[in-house]
Amino acid sequence: MINTIPLEFYLILSGVIFTIGAIGVLTRRNAIIIFMCIELMLNSVNLSLVAFSSFLGETSGQIFVFFVMAVAAAEAAVGLAIVLALFRNKKTLYVDEINVLKW
């Protein structure tokens, strides 16, 4: 056992970043910036997974982070393709102007 930075500090950092990302998703109008805020939230969860994995002395958390990163890369490719198709068809990226699915 080695004395290090407390686990709680990492969790607080992760929570703060997650909340900033969530506030960004709720308040911004540009679809690309909303996408980037989702990446922020994913990253904060990765941080807490790595912190727990280190403090438990196991690799499973870091392998989970590896999978999360692969999913994030897939999500980036598909999400940005959707953004491109959306801009080509609607000529806007502001989510409050894209309301075809609203009843």
Add this chain to the structure above:
Amino acid sequence: MDYNYLLFIFFGIIAIASAFGTVTSKNPVTSAMSLVMHFASLACVYFTLNAQFVAALQVLVYAGAIMILVIFVIMLLNLGEEKLFSEKFGWRQYSAIGLGAVMVGVLATVYFSKGTLTTKMPKAAFENGKVEKIGTDLFTNYMVPFELITLLLCVAIVGAIILAKKNIVHSENFNNQEAN
């Protein structure tokens, strides 16, 4: 250990500040650049946790691949500056304020609570962050998920190409195309 503390506080503050920059800047390119900064500083925070492999992946995958994709799309679309908030205060703003209040409340509870901090890290953590241990685990215990994730990436590539293709039929001229 003192250096570790200093590094954690320094890069943690940079991470929070650049996350703020991502959310608040009006120009999408500025926003993307501060997100790159955020990813780099989080990689440094991973180093304080002895997770070298994850830190390298963070720089390669997030700050490299994903952010280049985002910046490519921003430059293709040639976006201008955006008005930050819409004129009327909608439910989105109210729920964002509520979320912020909840976070402040949780942080205050943590700050004023009298619990003990978890500072003991097992010695195994120093070996676990290395590529050798993670690679061994990945190709023995986690073989099936690894293969599944390759399938997912393959599907994502095909899906992205089909979605971004030029001639998507959209609702306005769907009838015209049928007539031709």
